[in-house]
Amino acid sequence: MPLVCFFSQIPLVQPPVFHADPCVNSQPCGTSFKFRQVRSTDVQQAINKLSNSSGPGPDGLEGKFIKLASHVLAPLLAVLFNMSFDTCGVPLAWKCTKVIPLHKGGDLQILNNYRPISIINSVVKVFEKIIFNQLSDYLSVNNLLTQCQSGFRKYFSTTTALLKFSNDIFSSFDDNLCTGAIFLDLSKVFDLVDHYLLLDKLHAIGLSRSSLLWFNCFFHHRRQGVSYRGCQSDYTGIVKGIPQGSSLGPLLFSIFVNDMPLCCTDCNIHLYADDTVIYCSKPTISGINLSLQHDFNSVQQWLLANKLLLNKSKSYSLLFHRKALDIGENNLNLCFLDSSPLESTETFKYLGVWLETDLSFKTHVQVMTNKLNSRLKILYQSVNCFNFLVRKRIVLQLLMPILDYADIIYQNTTASCLHSIDVVYNSLCRFVLCCPFRTHHCVLYRHLSWFAPSAMRQYHWLQFIFKSYYLNYPVYLKQHLVLYNSLYSLRHNDQIFFVVPRVKRQVGKYAFCFKAPYDWNKLPFSIHSLTSQSFEGPSGNIFGTFVFVSSFVCLTLDLEFIGHVFIISHLYVLIFIYLLLLLLLLSSSSMFLFVFLLVLDLVQC
Structure with missing residues (x-):
């Protein structure tokens, strides 16, 4: 054979x-x-x-x-x-x-x-x-x-590796720099x-x-x-x-490649098992080419010395930038040790997420929604063969993980891409409930007791920040969560606030070093003290209240750390109470009565 x-x-x-x-x-x-x-x-x-x-x-x-x-x-x-x-x-x-x-x-x-x-x-x-x-x-x-190895380690994952990589790129965008990256593929590396x-x-x-x-x-x-x-x-x-x-x-493989990062002196390097990326940020393309080529040669020599084989046909270079470049400067000019050119690309799938030159994640969202729509189209052909429980299990176990994977990575994509995610998510809900196409998404969420995609992404994001601080998460992420010390914080030792760094441009707000402490600090004071006191370790419970959607709607969540059990507070009761308080400010009693009855009817629906 x-x-x-x-x-x-x-x-x-x-x-x-x-x-x-x-x-x-x-x-x-x-x-x-x-x-x-x-x-x-x-x-x-x-x-x-x-x-x-x-x-x-x-x-x-x-x-x-x-x-x-x-x-x-x-x-x-x-x-x-x-x-x-x-x-x-x-x-x-x-x-x-x-x-x-x-x-x-x-x-x-x-x-x-x-x-x-x-x-x-x-x-x-x-x-x-x-x-x-x-x-x-x-x-x-x-x-x-x-710390450059994120594969097969506790509290390390593809998500942490992607956050590290995207944080460095967004930070370079904030400094008006370009980032060049080389994605290496090794052949039969374990063998x-x-x-x-x-x-x-x-x-x-x-x-x-x-x-x-x-x-x-x-x-x-x-x-x-x-x-x-x-x-x-x-x-x-x-x-x-x-x-x-x-x-x-x-x-054993992680131990074998543990000394590979020592080869890179001018660039950064990160590994997830054998998936390796070498990257550096410079103001000019020529500077990026020089630094990348130097460390790329060192890594190739290390591979030869350790008897590992580089797959040239599946190794690519990619230039990340968000500024206008001169004609001919939008590609990297790199080569292997035998002087054969390293192919350049504008999109690359790294650790399951599609990356493009501006790191907008449009390609990833498009590929993800197309995959879900194609699978959903096949399932609709035999929708009558499944009962409600089977349809729900199919969606939760086969389709929903596609949406959930790395959702905190692509959360900074454009509004149109997020809307396309909402559309396909609503289609999944309609498939489970066998509802007509015009059924409103609020009705779907209420019957299934599911969150909206935006709320779920925000919950995953805040949960990740919480774990990054309390658990033994990678240093390359935890170092950006620096406690804010002041007279106010000393008087409230149960409150946790992080230092928010300054950014020069809007794109800098997408970096983990800014977005994580900024979003966490926006939470109400009661949440900071509640989460810090209720965390009991990896096998305990995490109870938290996270703000979603708007300034007056709060969803109280109770997360069982190992059971993924969510308990939603009475959302409509909260809406009704807040609107009722607003209506008290109205001067006309007739208008107050009319709006009161209208809101009451909506709540009952």
Whole structure:
């Protein structure tokens, strides 16, 4: 099978040598990582996190069967795992992997269009979760992972990476600068990780010799087979790569590329797993070209030294600007190490969000609404086959996540784009309720107990600001939430206000460094004290009141942090009370009575 040869390349084997790489961040003095003894409670917690829907590994055993017998297996597996640590050995059966090629798009005959997803034994999944917890805790406590990496880390996400990137671009727009960016794509990045280089990097961050010997045994003598369309190949030995789809693989890859940002001296760099962007802001295009080319060359040399392959056909450059440029200056002139040109583009999909030169997110909104409309058109063909509950589940689980993803990123788009989102959102509501086209959206929201899209975006935004301050969110975002100290704030210690920086232009107000503290400070005083006192941590409840829509309408929300349960206060009662107070100012009693009856009729409707 061509897929077997493609996913099972066998390079030459080298003897293991442990030495520190000078490019890797060294561990703090006096710190060292060594595997802790595994308790049965640790095994039980790892088993509980197994997915019931995951397919069987090479052993043919599904995770749900492990969960059914967890109370019996947990003590036995704890003994096996501790024996593995003590002997620095891993059974050969635990090093077999079943690879399922997942088509990413494009021509089905091109092998590069497939992503290999590794499925390991259920017992190994439990073991890897335990190792992941121990190793990630060590990295987090000692702050060994660079802040430039947002992939596969707690409190880091694509949203935080996009906010960091967009904040830097909007800030450059505010300073009347242009920003040039290079988006890199790496080919078969998980499959090309060299085990010996990875062992060197693990040694450099402080792993003990016994831990290194265990990883050395874990990496070597691995075997994998490809399963495609019901056909299973023979298992072939591999000496490169880490499993993509396992718990431990992404963390090991983050350690492997942890020293890549050190190559960039003139530009910024940010990574989400293997998705890498290099960017810098300058007043002139020539200055951007010089800085980007210098650091781009350094990154390419780092990739060659670490035996990773750059996909030239899927790497692009993009120039962000909001000022008039001379003819011929609207593109970047960059090249690879072999002098071949780097292709320039005006739109690029980065971490699931379409970006364009002015960062207006018009392309993203258009692609998103077109996708929803096309799927909704297909669903309408069989709308009579589903009852209300099924239609609601389809929308909530298949369509609504498309709208919710990165909604706090594209919230600064144009009014026409936001209106198109409202239109498709109302269409989703009509599909659930099977209402006529002319049904007013307020009626739809009331029957479904759903928020308007603008209110939902604002809630997600304020919730994100709240978490950024109270939780251990990335420093590159939390550093912009600086507490405002004054005599007034000292007298009201329960109130939280942030310093709002000054901006020169309207576009600067879209940056996270301005918009986050500004929007938070606009909330009523009662909300600041309520949220600060009621937050109990990741497993607790967050109770908050957030202002939506207008100056006289307040929606009181109660968010269950892990349940996503929303309780809406009586909106119409609030509207009625506020309007009634306004009507008291009217001099004519007849006019007061007429408007009073009209408002009462509207509330009853």
